Amino acid sequence: MKSDKKILVVGSDDIAYHFCFLSMTTLNVKEVYLYPLPIPQEDKTNDLQYASELFPMSKIKMGNEKDYADADILILTAKENRLENESDSEYLRRNILLVRKMINQAMASGFSGLIIVANKLDDLFTYLVWKFSGLPKNKIIGLGTYIDTVYFQKLLSESLDVSFNEVKGYIIGGSNPLQKTVAWSRSSMGGNSVLGLTMDPNTNFNQDDMSIIEEKIAKRNRMNENKELTLTTATALIELVQYILTNKKAIVPLVHLMDIGELKDIPLSIPVILGENGIRQIAGLNFSETEQKSLLISANEIRIQLDWVEQG
Numbered sequence: 102m103k104s105d106k107k108i109l110v111v112g113s114d115d116i117a118y119h120f121c122f123l124s125m126t127t128l129n130v131k132e133v134y135l136y137p138l139p140i141p142q143e144d145k146t147n148d149l150q151y152a153s154e155l156f157p158m159s160k161i162k163m164g165n166e167k168d169y170a171d172a173d174i175l176i177l178t179a180k181e182n183r184l185e186n187e188s189d190s191e192y193l194r195r196n197i198l199l200v201r202k203m204i205n206q207a208m209a210s211g212f213s214g215l216i217i218v219a220n221k222l223d224d225l226f227t228y229l230v231w232k233f234s235g236l237p238k239n240k241i242i243g244l245g246t247y248i249d250t251v252y253f254q255k256l257l258s259e260s261l262d263v264s265f266n267e268v269k270g271y272i273i274g275g276s277n278p279l280q281k282t283v284a285w286s287r288s289s290m291g292g293n294s295v296l297g298l299t300m301d302p303n304t305n306f307n308q309d310d311m312s313i314i315e316e317k318i319a320k321r322n323r324m325n326e327n328k329e330l331t332l333t334t335a336t337a338l339i340e341l342v343q344y345i346l347t348n349k350k351a352i353v354p355l356v357h358l359m360d361i362g363e364l365k366d367i368p369l370s371i372p373v374i375l376g377e378n379g380i381r382q383i384a385g386l387n388f389s390e391t392e393q394k395s396l397l398i399s400a401n402e403i404r405i406q407l408d409w410v411e412q413g
Contacts, residue, residue: 112178134164243356245370
């Protein structure tokens with residue numbers, strides 16, 4: 102049975118188009134709407150609509166401002182194209198104005214669904230979407246370190262020589278590569294702590310293996326820092342939307358507004374429970390002292406950036 106949830110993708114970048122294409126083959130929904138902002142690429146939108154006639158699962162329809170009203174899931178990938186010789190601050194300012202425009206349209210129409218923010222500064226824009234919309238915090242999430250976490254779990258499973266499904270672990274922190282931390286204290290294999298395995302002489306996993314994994318993650322972040330991982334991001338979004346549609350209540354690291362130390366409403370990526378009603382924070386989720394310090398440093402850096410944005 103197809104889901105009756107309405108998905109509206111707002112964006113005209115490759116992430117938006119890739120998501121729409123993948124939705125035709127993987128999401129069991131009747132229709133996915135694409136609202137191509139800020140500048141539609143007519144060749145791609147026409148190609149998508151034609152392709153959707155060939156797939157039996159989902160149809161792609163072109164959306165508009167009115168489609169915010171009854172959308173259940175709003176996926177924001179829209180961003181301005183960078184102008185030649187444009188400063189970082191001016192580029193950021195134009196994108197903030199675009200986000201404000203989209204959210205104002207959505208809220209004026211009566212939108213009350215879930216919002217997934219998917220861009221490189223998803224911690225900043227998750228915060229701004231919350232500010233602009235007035236929606237409950239549990240309904241606004243950013244892609245955060247979800248992709249990083251999947252990569253970490255892949256490396257961990259390979260190093261431990263077990264199935265990917267038998268390991269758990271998370272990357273936590275902010276969107277900046279320097280703000281991302283491997284949460285070794287929350288990593289496990291078959292229910293056993295990975296840190297505990299390093300102390301077991303019967304295993305072939307030790308501190309050196311942990312360092313190698315961290316080096317590979319850092320190298321990947323450096324390589325991809327200025328790249329747009331459009332297919333990877335679209336695939337990750339598909340997975341998260343499936344969790345919402347099926348109310349899987351999966352534990353995944355996503356950007357959400359949280360309190361840490363004396364700081365309030367800081368957009369950070371740590372594990373949360375994701376289902377049809379959005380996210381739910383995990384009670385009693387503790388990290389090591391070192392990991393907690395790293396999170397607090399990232400939170401302070403993000404707070405400084407938010408203050409700069411809010412002061413104009």
